[in-house]
Amino acid sequence: MDELSLDALLALEHGGWDALCRSAGGDFYGELMTAEAVMILVNGMILDRATIAATLNESPPWSSYTLSETRLVPTGQDATALVYRASARRDGQDEPFIALMASHYRLVDGRARLTLYQQTTITH
Template sequence: MTAITDDLPARLIHQEHEGWDALVRGDGGTHFHHAMTDDAVLITPGSVVERGAVMAALQGATWDDYAMSEHRVVRLGERAAVLAYRVRASRDGAPVDLRATTAYLYHEGRWRVGSHQQTPVD
């Protein structure tokens, strides 16, 4: 199988849903332990969080629900791509509207998260 295939957008969107589903279940830390590269980061307004701190912060933390839309995949070569999308979610009953991007790298036979960024929609 080649790293970049015609079904890449569907594959990355599916993987992004798996991450959000893990966050809703409360096992985001475990999920992202396997899904992230060793040097991955989470970028939020005002901070850049290293992989270990991401996993610790996400384990047990939950979101009530989420809905993704406006997906766009930008291929960055044979083994890299960025998924950009909008996500409307809620945590503890408070709604959040975000633009998000996840940079994926094809590594060790699978697509892994290299970075994830969230920016609030104004």
């Protein structure tokens, strides 16, 4: 399977969301992100790999999520971005979190690795 295909990257994204539902996102993304990668969150925070790995397991878990409107945006040789819409809920939350996501991946030693992730909320 092409490591940068839509199916392969969606599998990685689902793996990440599943990890977030189990409060294991720090472990998952600490492994998936490149050393220089960052996540840009809707609240304006920019978190590097070390911060993600050290803190994300402590975030409240998501109870459910859906990913839709997926598409790939090629960005160069051995790199692409996966763009999608996510809707997620946490227990006790009245409204879902709905955002557009962009996850940029690059092949490193034949394996897709996350280099940049950005959220753009559509609920605020």
